[in-house]
Amino acid sequence: GAVVSQHPSWVICKSGTSVKIECRSLDFQATTMFWYRQFPKQSLMLMATSNEGSKATYEQGVEKDKFLINHASLTLSTLTVTSAHPEDSSFYICSASRSGRTYNEQFFGPGTRLTVL
Amino acid sequence: KNQVEQSPQSLIILEGKNCTLQCNYTVSPFSNLRWYKQDTGRGPVSLTIMTFSENTKSNGRYTATLDADTKQSSLHITASQLSDSASYICVVSGRDNTGGFKTIFGAGTRLFVKA
Numbered sequence: 001g002a003v004v005s006q007h008p009s010w011v012i013c014k015s016g017t018s019v020k021i022e023c024r025s026l027d028f029q030a031t032t033m034f035w036y037r038q039f040p041k042q043s044l045m046l047m048a049t050s051n052e053g054s055k056a057t058y059e060q061g062v063e064k065d066k067f068l069i070n071h072a073s074l075t076l077s078t079l080t081v082t083s084a085h086p087e088d089s090s091f092y093i094c095s096a097s098r099s100g101r102t103y104n105e106q107f108f109g110p111g112t113r114l115t116v117l
Numbered sequence: 118k119n120q121v122e123q124s125p126q127s128l129i130i131l132e133g134k135n136c137t138l139q140c141n142y143t144v145s146p147f148s149n150l151r152w153y154k155q156d157t158g159r160g161p162v163s164l165t166i167m168t169f170s171e172n173t174k175s176n177g178r179y180t181a182t183l184d185a186d187t188k189q190s191s192l193h194i195t196a197s198q199l200s201d202s203a204s205y206i207c208v209v210s211g212r213d214n215t216g217g218f219k220t221i222f223g224a225g226t227r228l229f230v231k232a
Contacts, residue, residue, distance in 0.1 A: 004160075046220075046222075106220075111160045
């Protein structure tokens with residue numbers, strides 16, 4: 001159990017376009033989902049925390065108008081990179097936390113490689 | 118200074134050998150500590166989770182230890198295999214001053230296992 005999927009696994013887009021990444025918890029309900037980005041040879045950097053039915057909480061320095069997060073159901077959160085630029089090229093990883101856990105055990109998705117030309 | 122420090126940054130070992138990775142943290146109060154394995158281009162996969170009262174946890178050839186007094190953890194890999202080549206990330210969670218949780222990621226140790 002506790003499987004998290006992401007779609008797409010990789011995407012290449014032109015500068016100025018918007019890209020949507022989906023994160024799904026396949027076999028459990030996730031009240032909280034987290035979005036990370038990871039640059040080569042660096043650790044994960046938390047971008048935002050998304051709770052089902054409410055607005056996402058963004059980390060300092062992350063533009064909420066650039067990285068739109070929607071968590072409309074207990075099994076799906078989406079991250080939209082708006083007007084993407086080459087510096088947005090990165091590895092985006094989501095994780096999901098089960099409902100009702102007293103500590104935030106996170107299950108990670110396989111990641112989405114975004115390349116902006 | 119990161120509240121979770123991992124060492125070494127990278128490590129090269131021969132297949133079949135053992136190795137130990139270190140994680141020192143200052144996160145307080147402490148809730149749990151997790152070790153993840155991340156293959157290149159993939160999401161992290163959980164290896165072990167330990168709470169304050171646990172000193173050791175094993176998962177196959179992986180054994181994690183925790184000393185909550187000295188705020189140190191180690192991940193020991195026995196009889197390494199080529200497939201163990203990956204980044205190993207230490208993640209520490211604790212309560213912040215609002216009563217919520219904060220989770221701090223270490224920078225990871227990159228392990229290379231050579232034949």
